[in-house]
Amino acid sequence: MRKRAGIVSLAVVGLLAVSMPLLAHHGNAAFDSKLTTVTGTVTEFFWANPHVLVKLDAKDASGKTLHWTVEAQNTVSMRAIGWRPDTFKPGDVVSIDVNQAKNGTPIGSTGGSSPTAPKRRIIINGKQFQ
Amino acid sequence: MSKRPLILVVAVISLGFSSAARAQTAADNQAQQDKWNNVSPLRSTYAGKKSGPAPVRDISGIWDAAFEDGGRQTSGAKEHPAVYPGNKGTEGGHPDETGITHPLPYTPAGLAALKANHPSGPSVRQVRSAISNDPINECDPLGFPYMELFELRTLDVIQTKNQVVVISPFYGNYRIIWTDGRELPKNEEPRWNGYSVGKWLNDYDFFIETNGMMPQSWIDHAGRPHSDQLRVEETWHRVDRDNMQLTLKIIDPKYYTEPWLALDKFPLHLQPADFDIQELRCAPSEMVKYNDKVGGVVLEKK
Numbered sequence: 001m002r003k004r005a006g007i008v009s010l011a012v013v014g015l016l017a018v019s020m021p022l023l024a025h026h027g028n029a030a031f032d033s034k035l036t037t038v039t040g041t042v043t044e045f046f047w048a049n050p051h052v053l054v055k056l057d058a059k060d061a062s063g064k065t066l067h068w069t070v071e072a073q074n075t076v077s078m079r080a081i082g083w084r085p086d087t088f089k090p091g092d093v094v095s096i097d098v099n100q101a102k103n104g105t106p107i108g109s110t111g112g113s114s115p116t117a118p119k120r121r122i123i124i125n126g127k128q129f130q
Numbered sequence: 131m132s133k134r135p136l137i138l139v140v141a142v143i144s145l146g147f148s149s150a151a152r153a154q155t156a157a158d159n160q161a162q163q164d165k166w167n168n169v170s171p172l173r174s175t176y177a178g179k180k181s182g183p184a185p186v187r188d189i190s191g192i193w194d195a196a197f198e199d200g201g202r203q204t205s206g207a208k209e210h211p212a213v214y215p216g217n218k219g220t221e222g223g224h225p226d227e228t229g230i231t232h233p234l235p236y237t238p239a240g241l242a243a244l245k246a247n248h249p250s251g252p253s254v255r256q257v258r259s260a261i262s263n264d265p266i267n268e269c270d271p272l273g274f275p276y277m278e279l280f281e282l283r284t285l286d287v288i289q290t291k292n293q294v295v296v297i298s299p300f301y302g303n304y305r306i307i308w309t310d311g312r313e314l315p316k317n318e319e320p321r322w323n324g325y326s327v328g329k330w331l332n333d334y335d336f337f338i339e340t341n342g343m344m345p346q347s348w349i350d351h352a353g354r355p356h357s358d359q360l361r362v363e364e365t366w367h368r369v370d371r372d373n374m375q376l377t378l379k380i381i382d383p384k385y386y387t388e389p390w391l392a393l394d395k396f397p398l399h400l401q402p403a404d405f406d407i408q409e410l411r412c413a414p415s416e417m418v419k420y421n422d423k424v425g426g427v428v429l430e431k432k
Contacts, residue, residue: 037293044424048416053423069424076283076299076408080169080197107424115172115197 007094031099031109038068038108038122039095049074052098054088058106068106070098077113082130095123152206167408168401170284173198182371185296189366190289193374201282205253206352207392208279210234212253222256227352230254230282240355240385247353255353260286264353265346266301271413273322274340274361275345275378277303279392280351281321286323294336299407301388320358331365338361338364349380350392357384367395374398386398 034078052072066073072078088094097120098108110120119130174195195201205211205220210232219230226245227233250262251256259267266272269347272280277298286297292310297303307326315325324343327415331337341361349356360382367375375395380386 044417044423046418049410049413049422050417053420055423067302074410078409079167130211 007088010069032102034101035099035120036108037095038070040068040093042090042094043067043090044089044090045085047074047075047085052083052096054077056094062082066106068108070096070108070110072110073113080115081113081119087129088124092124093126095121097121166406168405170194170197171399171401174194176372179372181373183371184334184370187330187336187372188289189294189336189368190287192286192401192403192407193285194284194405195282195396195398196400199397201396204251204283206251206279206354207350208396209391209394210354212249212255212352214254215391219251219254220256222252222254224254227254231239234354234390235387237385239357240382243355243357243385244353247348247355249348249351249353250350253352262276262294264348264351266348266412267380268302269414271322271347272301272303273344274305274326275380275392276348277301277305277323277342278376278378279297279349283395283410284401284405285398286407294338297407300410302323302409302411314339314341314392318342322347324362334368336366336368338362338366340364355385356380356382359384372400373401402417 019055038056040056042054042056044053044055044057046053052075054070054072056068056070058068060066072083080088096110097106099111122129132193135201171194176196183334200208203211205213210230211217212227212230214229215231226241228253234240245254248261248263249263250257250259250267251382262282277300281300281382282298283298292308294307294309296305296307305323305326306320307328309328311329314327318325319387320342322344324340326338326340328338341360343356343360343362345356345358347356348354350359360380363379365377367377374397376393376398377391377395379387379389379391381389
């Protein structure tokens with residue numbers, strides 16, 4: 001049997017499905033000023049800096065599940081308005097009013113964390129948290 | 131006579147004591163938990179409260195900046211925020227600070243140095259985070275005076291025989307101010323927090339001079355620059371037992387035609403001695419985790 005020259009190809013492991021920014025940490029200018037209500041199930045609550053994150057699965061208007069990331073401020077600022085490391089747990093059903101990313105990605109900001117400003121509406125398992 | 135009613139009464143009393151004991155334990159547990167990670171009081175907390183006389187030559191204690199007094203300084207030093215009247219312009223995009231409410235007296239070299247700094251905070255020259263060159267975005271130390279001109283929240287001030295130590299939770303910064311009579315060094319290697327000496331002007335005013343700050347550090351979150359000639363003067367004025375005022379002056383003849391106040395009698399409030407200051411560090415590993423969890427999604431075009 002005639003041997004064929006082996007052709008070795010390498011998968012380009014570094015090719016990602018989305019672009020990897022140098023630094024994903026971004027300014028407020030990336031978010032829309034109007035509020036969007038996101039309702040879904042918490043998959044992760046990341047209590048750390050530079051931003052506390054709430055990840056949740058929520059369905060869009062067509063019924064498709066979107067993996068949302070809701071970004072709050074740093075841990076100290078969030079404690080000042082009543083958040084704690086156990087405020088959210090995986091499996092919680094929540095509704096949060098957020099400023100969505102201007103480019104339409106399922107990322108939202110909870111806005112500033114002034115302890116004197118009106119708080120964003122957050123419902124956790126049917127109870128109003130704030 | 132049946133013993134059953136007596137047994138029942140004893141059982142009910144026991145249950146009552148047990149519930150009370152459990153409630154007391156839960157309350158004790160919560161009280162212990164509440165000792166940690168204390169939250170800064172609102173300014174209204176202090177309204178109407180009478181203080182006492184200021185202790186002599188003493189600025190020690192845990193000093194907190196109420197949120198409403200503007201210690202966060204996200205648009206630059208409190209006395210000179212880089213915003214237009216009405217707090218407008220925070221979306222950035224402007225080449226310089228022309229038109230801001232309280233402009234700074236830049237020399238030509240200072241203005242050129244300003245334009246080389248690209249801040250990411252809400253100010254007239256804000257740029258997209260992806261292209262900001264603020265050293266603190268890479269978790270570099272804040273340095274001084276940036277540590278008092280951005281996220282000024284709670285300071286722990288400790289006085290020893292020959293030092294005053296100022297500890298700031300934001301970025302885990304601390305400063306040593308020598309009070310042993312030494313002079314400021316000349317031509318020493320620069321340090322992020324520089325070199326500081328302090329002395330009492332009288333029984334209630336502690337005066338600090340600082341030089342030798344790292345050239346790549348910024349003055350504030352609006353990207354104000356400083357040269358190697360920067361000298362900072364502070365006065366910590368003990369008003370009374372519970373209140374302090376912090377004044378901070380920038381002196382840099384290479385970049386600014388005259389000195390300017392970055393803080394002017396900024397109010398600090400004494401907290402109880404058991405106030406536990408929360409951490410707020412910039413940890414590169416946490417930044418990596420954050421970037422991973424945001425999913426690498428590009429929110430801003432490069």
